[in-house]
Amino acid sequence: IRTAILISGRGSNMQALVEAAQAEDYPAEIVLIASNRPDAPGLEWANARGLPTLAVDHKNYATREAFEDAMQTALEAARTELVALAGFMRLMSPAFVERWRDRMINIHPSLLPSFKGLHTHERVLAAGVKITGCTVHFVRAEMDEGPIIGQAAVPVLSGDDPATLAARVLAAEHRLYPAALKLVASGRIRREGEKIVISQDIN
Numbered sequence: 520i521r522t523a524i525l526i527s528g529r530g531s532n533m534q535a536l537v538e539a540a541q542a543e544d545y546p547a548e549i550v551l552i553a554s555n556r557p558d559a560p561g562l563e564w565a566n567a568r569g570l571p572t573l574a575v576d577h578k579n580y581a582t583r584e585a586f587e588d589a590m591q592t593a594l595e596a597a598r599t600e601l602v603a604l605a606g607f608m609r610l611m612s613p614a615f616v617e618r619w620r621d622r623m624i625n626i627h628p629s630l631l632p633s634f635k636g637l638h639t640h641e642r643v644l645a646a647g648v649k650i651t652g653c654t655v656h657f658v659r660a661e662m663d664e665g666p667i668i669g670q671a672a673v674p675v676l677s678g679d680d681p682a683t684l685a686a687r688v689l690a691a692e693h694r695l696y697p698a699a700l701k702l703v704a705s706g707r708i709r710r711e712g713e714k715i716v717i718s719q720d721i722n
């Protein structure tokens with residue numbers, strides 16, 4: 520499956536997907552890495568490896584629609600079949616999300632539906648929960664909403680601060696995301712309403 524990855528920053532999840540996709544039997548091929556921020560470190564990493572990259576700087580577009588049209592054009596030019604958001608920090612319009620319905624996935628650093636949104640680890644620590652984790656889900660118009668494809672649990676340890684917790688969760692993200700993309704790309708899941716049924720567990 521021809522897969523594009525959208526990033527905004529560091530791109531460590533993108534790296535994990537790229538590295539997984541290098542395996543010969545991996546069902547997804549990374550055909551484009553696009554960033555809305557031209558200075559994203561992840562873009563530099565991908566460029567250095569000769570991967571197909573593109574900056575679509577949202578600041579160059581007067582409206583969100585114009586930005587999304589440019590992104591759509593780039594995705595189509597790469598004959599993208601599946602989009603993986605990896606630390607992509609722009610909310611996409613319902614129209615764009617609808618175009619990629621059940622063909623666009625995202626990773627979020629919590630056990631959804633808990634702790635949607637930004638500053639996740641701070642809020643996890645403030646809430647005092649003892650287990651957190653990460654979630655890969657299909658994208659819907661609402662932020663961090665959508666059918667859940669896979670999750671991994673991560674313990675919150677005494678003495679954690681947002682940085683130590685983020686690092687532990689990130690390590691789990693790097694395992695979960697390639698496994699979840701593999702499930703989607705190999706067609707081993709189906710949607711029943713807003714629930715994903717998996718024919719083979721990954722966690």
Ligand code: GRF
Nearest residue numbers: 529530531532606626627628
């Ligand atoms: C990850 O924790 C991801 O779950 C969240 O933002 C972070 C992005 O990190 N949405 P990276 O750019 O993949 O390194």
